[in-house]
Amino acid sequence: MSHARAARLGFAITSAWPQVKAKLAEEAALLLHRAQALLFGSFKLTSGLESPYYIDMRLIPSYPDLFERVCDVYCExxxxxxxxxxxxxxxxxxxxxxxxxxxxKLRKPFIYVRKQLRLHGQLKTVEGVLKPGERVLLLDDLVSTGDSALKTVRAVREAGGIVEDVVVLVDREQGARELLAGEGVRLHALLKVTEAARILHERGLLSREGYEVILSYVEGARVGPRPGG
Incomplete structure (x- = not known):
């Protein structure tokens, strides 16, 4: 986005943002590690595959101060x-x-998308007030391949909303950015999992061997372009 367009829209995008973002990313990586929401080892995923790390951001709301700080980072x-x-x-x-x-915090109306269509009442997938043509920002904790985010994008669009942006704290770097881009959606992630691993390695919280395992795993787990989304 150009500085002129940002100014017209009332957003302050400056040359300092990359440095600010890097500091926020470092803070987020350390917060996740401290809360044990980012763990390294050997974990079995729902797919049955093994992963050398596990992210569970569902833990964060159990710590009110941490939860608020993470949400402040989202807002920035x-x-x-x-x-x-x-x-x-x-x-x-x-x-x-x-x-x-x-x-x-942003003083914006909130809506959410059901995983499954409600089979009673108004039979809605999108809960809350959504008017046709309104722009909807999707927010999630993290993305992997992007399939869940894309399903939500399509549900909101079917309900009449316009979706062009998805915001997450962590990108697991498994093809979500490319998948969403194919649907005209920009992915905004504060932190890539390889960046989190690098930060923790540099702080002495992850061994060199563990760091290299993460890099190798992410490279092998990347999903290539998929026809038709």
Whole structure:
């Protein structure tokens, strides 16, 4: 985004943002590690595959001060990188607590998307007030391949909303950015998992061997372009 356009939209994007973002990313990596929301070892994923790290941001709301700080970081990222939006939508289910507080802090209406269509009442997928043509910012805790985020993008669009931006704290670097870009959606991530590993390695919290295992795993786990999304 150009500085002139940012000024017209009321957003302050300066040359200092990359440095500010790097500091926020370092803070986030250390916070996740301290809360044991980012662990290294050997973990079995729901897919049945083994992973050398595990991220569980569902733990964060259990620590009110930490939760608020993480949401403040989301707000800084959004103010710096997202031009304009009318509502904030939480990606089910882990993204909903963060989206709720972020929407409140930014004084934006909050909506969320159900994983499954409600089969009673108004039979809605999107809960909350959404008017046709409104711009919706999607917010989640993290992305991997991007499939969950893309499903939410499509649900909001089917309900009449415009979705051009998805914000997450952590990008697991497994193809989400490319998948979403193919649908005309920009991914804004504060932190890549390889960056988190580097930061923790430099702080002496992750061994050199562990760091190299993460780099190798991420490189092998990247998902290439998928026809038709």
């Amino acid at each position: 990222l959004i103010k710096a990188e997202v031009a304009r939006f009318d509502r904030v939508a939480g990606v089910p289910t882990a993204g909903i607590p963060f989206a709720t507080l972020v929407a409140y």
